[in-house]
Amino acid sequence: MAKQAKQKQRALEWLIQAKKGGLYGETMRPVVSRLESYIAEYEHIFRSKTKRFFDTAKTYCRGIFMSELCNIERISEKMSSDYHQMQHFITESPWDHRELIDKAALDVSGSLPNRKLTGLIIDESGWEKKGEKSVGVSRQYCGNVGKVCNCQVAVFGALSNGDFASMVDARMYLPQEWCEDWARCEEAGIPEESRRFKKKWEIGIDIIEHQKSLDSSFDYVGADGYYGNSIEFAEAIEAKGYVYMLDIHSNLTIYFEESEVGIPPAKGKRGRKPSKEQPIAEGMRADKYMSELKESDWIPVEVRNTAKGKLKGDYHFRTVYIFDEDNHRMLRRLLVIRRTMTKQGDYEYKYSFTNANLEQYTEEGIAYMQAQRFFIEHCIKENKQILGMDEYQTRKWLSWHHQIALNLLLSTFILKEKLYCFDDLPLLSARDIKRFIIFKLYRQMTEDDMIDQMFKRHYQRQKDINAAFEKQILMC
Numbered sequence: 157m158a159k160q161a162k163q164k165q166r167a168l169e170w171l172i173q174a175k176k177g178g179l180y181g182e183t184m185r186p187v188v189s190r191l192e193s194y195i196a197e198y199e200h201i202f203r204s205k206t207k208r209f210f211d212t213a214k215t216y217c218r219g220i221f222m223s224e225l226c227n228i229e230r231i232s233e234k235m236s237s238d239y240h241q242m243q244h245f246i247t248e249s250p251w252d253h254r255e256l257i258d259k260a261a262l263d264v265s266g267s268l269p270n271r272k273l274t275g276l277i278i279d280e281s282g283w284e285k286k287g288e289k290s291v292g293v294s295r296q297y298c299g300n301v302g303k304v305c306n307c308q309v310a311v312f313g314a315l316s317n318g319d320f321a322s323m324v325d326a327r328m329y330l331p332q333e334w335c336e337d338w339a340r341c342e343e344a345g346i347p348e349e350s351r352r353f354k355k356k357w358e359i360g361i362d363i364i365e366h367q368k369s370l371d372s373s374f375d376y377v378g379a380d381g382y383y384g385n386s387i388e389f390a391e392a393i394e395a396k397g398y399v400y401m402l403d404i405h406s407n408l409t410i411y412f413e414e415s416e417v418g419i420p421p422a423k424g425k426r427g428r429k430p431s432k433e434q435p436i437a438e439g440m441r442a443d444k445y446m447s448e449l450k451e452s453d454w455i456p457v458e459v460r461n462t463a464k465g466k467l468k469g470d471y472h473f474r475t476v477y478i479f480d481e482d483n484h485r486m487l488r489r490l491l492v493i494r495r496t497m498t499k500q501g502d503y504e505y506k507y508s509f510t511n512a513n514l515e516q517y518t519e520e521g522i523a524y525m526q527a528q529r530f531f532i533e534h535c536i537k538e539n540k541q542i543l544g545m546d547e548y549q550t551r552k553w554l555s556w557h558h559q560i561a562l563n564l565l566l567s568t569f570i571l572k573e574k575l576y577c578f579d580d581l582p583l584l585s586a587r588d589i590k591r592f593i594i595f596k597l598y599r600q601m602t603e604d605d606m607i608d609q610m611f612k613r614h615y616q617r618q619k620d621i622n623a624a625f626e627k628q629i630l631m632c
Contacts, residue, residue, distance in 0.1 A: 161629065164618075168615070181581065187589065194569050195569075198213075209245055215237050223235075247554065253558050258370055264568050269318065271317070277379065278383060280311045281299060282298035282300055291344040291556055292309065293306060294334065300546075309329040309356075311359040314532040315374060319460070320575065321531035321534065324564070334346075357383050360379060375399065377402075378401045378525065381402075381403045400509075401528075401529075402510070404442065406442050406446075407442070408507070409440065410491060411437050411440075411477040411478070414486045435477075449472055453472050454470035457523040466628070472491075473514060473519065473522070474491050475489070490510045490512060491508075492523075493508075512525070539567050574586075581614070583613075
């Protein structure tokens with residue numbers, strides 16, 4: 157603890173010395189020229205046999221950074237561009253969004269460091285919409301607002317390695333009512349091959365298979381409780397030879413032995429007799445099992461970095477079985493339970509299943525895999541708040557995918573900037589990068605003023621990290 161406290165203090169002192177020495181922030185000065193060079197690597201995608209769209213693509217990408225609202229109208233206003241030309245670029249021009257997304261995905265895969273296991277994390281996100289013309293819009297559950305509302309939903313894939321992550325795929329979820337209404341699909345420009353209804357976990361499998369076909373590099377697959385409660389999802393991943401780490405709901409029934417399956421005898425003379433096969437052994441809810449654990453059953457593990465220091469948790473591991481009702485069989489899993497202390501002083505619990513085992517992986521390695529799902533949530537949040545992914549106002553299938561592709565292109569650039577500047581600016585955020593690009597394009601203040609602003613933010617962040625670390629020491 158004392159050694160780590162000294163490291164935190166040295167980090168704060170390094171920030172001050174780097175600023176005094178005039179070296180702090182030097183890597184950020186040519187950020188716009190790097191942005192231009194990076195977008196130019198994708199120039200071949202923005203053309204057809206007769207037309208070239210690259211200049212419009214470059215303007216649109218700049219506009220995503222510059223505009224407060226990332227829709228076509230506001231971007232056109234901010235960049236003083238022809239609205240109709242911009243509208244055509246997004247809604248009608250025939251450049252291949254899939255080629256753009258795939259090239260960006262391979263760029264992410266090739267850029268992430270190899271110091272830790274890389275996870276392909278699957279999650280969905282939604283955003284509220286008015287009316288019923290926008291592609292895929294329906295009354296459905298939206299995690300953003302925590303309730304059923306009129307919204308669009310998409311399934312995302314992100315590659316995550318330690319402290320670095322970026323989105324590599326995004327696919328529209330089409331509710332069944334859309335797939336059954338071909339006239340509505342026709343109006344929205346949905347290709348015929350995309351009109352078959354798929355559950356979200358099936359779209360997740362499509363993303364995994366596609367990343368495998370691209371030869372993206374990842375060591376395991378992660379996802380939240382919706383996917384973790386799907387036996388089909390876990391079985392499909394394992395059949396492809398991948399390790400998975402899937403969150404589960406706390407009310408899932410677990411068994412402690414590979415029980416025989418059969419129709420249990422009736423309990424008493426009254427009531428309906430059992431008719432369905434189920435395990436003969438007694439099962440227990442995961443949260444009920446957790447509540448009966450003793451203090452000695454928990455192992456303290458340091459999980460990952462956070463904005464306020466290290467995330468630490470107590471972990472419990474146990475081999476359990478679950479019952480596959482559809483196929484009348486017992487399936488083996490490693491149950492992973494994490495508890496962490498909240499600000500209020502009580503415990504918060506997280507439950508997961510994995511097909512990894514403690515002979516192949518360390519306890520720290522399994523805990524690390526469980527903690528990485530945070531990063532796809534962070535990626536989605538960044539893509540919405542920094543790049544306006546939830547601000548599109550177009551209605552058609554092609555325009556939605558064009559905008560998503562450009563969003564993923566720029567989120568890949570942000571990842572590369574964080575990695576490129578890491579030695580100079582280890583606390584660099586997506587918001588820092590956006591602000592610097594806006595400044596460079598606006599030239600409303602000097603570079604030194606901009607670096608002063610960034611230094612103050614980073615100095616405060618490092619102080620917060622140190623304060624959180626000192627608090628952890630006091631609690632131990």
